[in-house]
Amino acid sequence: MTHTFIKKLYYGDIPEEKGGGSNYQTKDDSTTWPLWEVFIRSKQGLDHKHAGSLHAADAQMAIENARDVYTRRMEGVSIWVVESKYINASNPEEAGELYEPAIDKIYRHPTFYQLPDEVNHM
Amino acid sequence: MPVQDFEQLFQQKIDAEDKIEPKDWMPDAYRKTNIRQISQHAHSEIVGMLPEGNWISRAPSLKRKAILIAKVQDEAGHGLYLYSAAETLGMSREEMINDLHSGKAKYSSIFNYPSLTWADMGAIGWLVDGAAILNQVMLCRTSYGPYARAMVRICKEESFHQRQGFETLLVLSRGTDEQKAMCQDSINRWWWPSLMMFGPKDSESTNSDQSMKWKIKRKTNDELRQNFIDMIAEQIKVLGMTLPDDKLKWNEERKHYDFGEIDWDEFWSVVKGNGPCNKQRLAARRKAHEEGQWVREAAMAFAEKRKLKTKAA
Numbered sequence: 001m002t003h004t005f006i007k008k009l010y011y012g013d014i015p016e017e018k019g020g021g022s023n024y025q026t027k028d029d030s031t032t033w034p035l036w037e038v039f040i041r042s043k044q045g046l047d048h049k050h051a052g053s054l055h056a057a058d059a060q061m062a063i064e065n066a067r068d069v070y071t072r073r074m075e076g077v078s079i080w081v082v083e084s085k086y087i088n089a090s091n092p093e094e095a096g097e098l099y100e101p102a103i104d105k106i107y108r109h110p111t112f113y114q115l116p117d118e119v120n121h122m
Numbered sequence: 123m124p125v126q127d128f129e130q131l132f133q134q135k136i137d138a139e140d141k142i143e144p145k146d147w148m149p150d151a152y153r154k155t156n157i158r159q160i161s162q163h164a165h166s167e168i169v170g171m172l173p174e175g176n177w178i179s180r181a182p183s184l185k186r187k188a189i190l191i192a193k194v195q196d197e198a199g200h201g202l203y204l205y206s207a208a209e210t211l212g213m214s215r216e217e218m219i220n221d222l223h224s225g226k227a228k229y230s231s232i233f234n235y236p237s238l239t240w241a242d243m244g245a246i247g248w249l250v251d252g253a254a255i256l257n258q259v260m261l262c263r264t265s266y267g268p269y270a271r272a273m274v275r276i277c278k279e280e281s282f283h284q285r286q287g288f289e290t291l292l293v294l295s296r297g298t299d300e301q302k303a304m305c306q307d308s309i310n311r312w313w314w315p316s317l318m319m320f321g322p323k324d325s326e327s328t329n330s331d332q333s334m335k336w337k338i339k340r341k342t343n344d345e346l347r348q349n350f351i352d353m354i355a356e357q358i359k360v361l362g363m364t365l366p367d368d369k370l371k372w373n374e375e376r377k378h379y380d381f382g383e384i385d386w387d388e389f390w391s392v393v394k395g396n397g398p399c400n401k402q403r404l405a406a407r408r409k410a411h412e413e414g415q416w417v418r419e420a421a422m423a424f425a426e427k428r429k430l431k432t433k434a435a
């Protein structure tokens with residue numbers, strides 16, 4: 001189970017040893033543009049939603065690139081960008097403890113309350 | 123928790139159709155396969171711009187030029203969505219680019235064939251994008267979240283690619299004798315390489331179906347290829363053209379088209395770097411990257427300078 005080798009050659013998945021290759025090295029870039037996360041508001045009145053990420057030298061370039069990459073078909077009316085390194089995320093391994101407090105509070109849902117038919121649309 | 127337990131939990135999630143997200147635990151081989159597959163997919167989008175880019179300056183009308191630019195621009199976007207998805211698995215963009223340029227990472231062999239006539243812009247859209255779409259529609263349901271989301275976005279944009287290709291051929295198929303001949307010639311040249319896009323026959327590899335079990339893939343090469351042939355064999359009737367395969371025939375029993383043998387020696391030879399345009403494609407990518415270096419550096423220097431200025435103010 002721990003030793004799984006994938007040898008089947010699927011569409012668009014050619015294993016390295018089948019490929020040839022050379023010793024060509026790309027010249028080292030002295031600078032790598034930082035990574036940005038892009039959030040797009042698709043329509044006035046809606047929330048900004050995560051669209052993806054891209055590399056850019058600064059915020060302005062990130063917004064311009066986001067326009068070209070994520071709104072070529074008028075998918076947005078507003079763009080937020082934030083450098084990925086500033087995003088703090090919860091740890092999936094702690095998901096159990098983190099969300100546990102909500103599990104047994106079914107009375108937070110409207111369906112918990114049994115009402116007579118006359119007022120059940122409430 | 124021992125690794126076996128993690129793997130079991132992981133498989134349970136996959137079986138329940140839960141998506142795997144970047145920070146979730148995943149087997150090493152799952153990560154590696156996804157990195158390889160997503161980055162190769164990204165490279166295909168980027169290298170795929172070259173055969174079509176070749177015709178932008180020679181498109182027969184302003185309308186066709188605008189359409190072609192829009193399509194090629196979409197492919198650049200697809201490459202970016204996919205590079206971003208691969209980066210979430212821990213491989214840097216630079217590494218991926220370097221692997222493409224060294225030849226270590228592959229891209230779809232179809233782009234190692236030359237685009238010789240204007241009709242090729244039609245055949246590429248109809249056949250090459252058409253084949254890619256079947257794979258990509260399947261991948262919208264792949265188990266790795268960022269890859270699946272990129273695919274959904276890409277599929278929304280792809281249908282215009284195939285339609286504009288078919289329409290380009292349709293116009294030629296209703297044109298002068300010369301235009302009709304150009305149309306047929308282009309279909310003849312692109313048909314077999316398009317079938318090769320789906321990869322080796324399923325019978326070629328008898329070993330573990332791990333990619334299926336992990337739901338990275340959901341259909342085999344042969345299944346996708348058959349879907350494609352069945353679709354194209356019908357569509358070509360509208361063009362009044364033929365496919366260059368005398369074995370192509372509807373099989374009433376199978377409810378599928380039968381077809382002739384693919385030249386697998388040609389396939390592997392192109393994969394290994396001996397196709398008509400492999401060297402040219404790689405040289406074009408390396409040149410673009412090297413000549414863009416000063417731009418990348420200048421943009422970074424400018425950004426630094428602006429940051430200092432805003433701090434001072």
Ligand SMILES: [Fe+2]
Nearest residue numbers: 167196197200
């Ligand atoms: Fe694409």
Ligand SMILES: [Fe+2]
Nearest residue numbers: 197251280283
């Ligand atoms: Fe496309």
